Amino acid sequence: xxxxxxxxxxxxxxxxxxxxxxxxxxxxxxxxxxxxxxxxxxxxxxxxxxxxxxxxxxxxxxxxxxxxxxxxxxxxxxxxxxxxxxxxxxxxxxxxxxxxxxxxxxxxxxxxxxxxxxxxxxxxxxxxxxxxxxxxxxxxxxxxxxxxx
Numbered sequence: 001x002x003x004x005x006x007x008x009x010x011x012x013x014x015x016x017x018x019x020x021x022x023x024x025x026x027x028x029x030x031x032x033x034x035x036x037x038x039x040x041x042x043x044x045x046x047x048x049x050x051x052x053x054x055x056x057x058x059x060x061x062x063x064x065x066x067x068x069x070x071x072x073x074x075x076x077x078x079x080x081x082x083x084x085x086x087x088x089x090x091x092x093x094x095x096x097x098x099x100x101x102x103x104x105x106x107x108x109x110x111x112x113x114x115x116x117x118x119x120x121x122x123x124x125x126x127x128x129x130x131x132x133x134x135x136x137x138x139x140x141x142x143x144x145x146x147x148x149x
Contacts, residue, residue: 043107045143046114048080050102052136061130066102069126074104077121081105098135111142 054062071083081104088099108114115138 043109044111045147046106046108046111047141048104048106048114048118049139049141050104050136051096051098052100052102053098053132054100055130055132058130061128062100065128065130066100070128071102073125074118077124078104078106078117081107097137106140111140114140 066085071085074080075083083102083104086101086103088096088101106114108117118138
């Protein structure tokens, strides 16, 4: 998403530890994320968790669709930061309803913006009957504190 904010110059790194002021040629030269980063405005971090399973008899097609098309289409159409799939390998406590998990990392002002952009951009993504849409579920988790490492 591009911003309408006016900015006359911005700073870029030249790779050797020094920063250079660069003239802004047009508003499209700088993204919202870059403006927010330099102005001190911080988006909230969110994780989108999708639990899903293949339609009956379509495991190979499901895996191919998710790995070779769907994750990249979601990132491209939503502008989200990253995506990765996981397969359930162990569990304790409540039984997990599905063995496949997709996690997406998202920066957004408000949690409701996350599902909004996912729904608004759905028509830009190819859908597959290999995914059991009747049992799939999506959750948005929003940060509650800083990342520890």
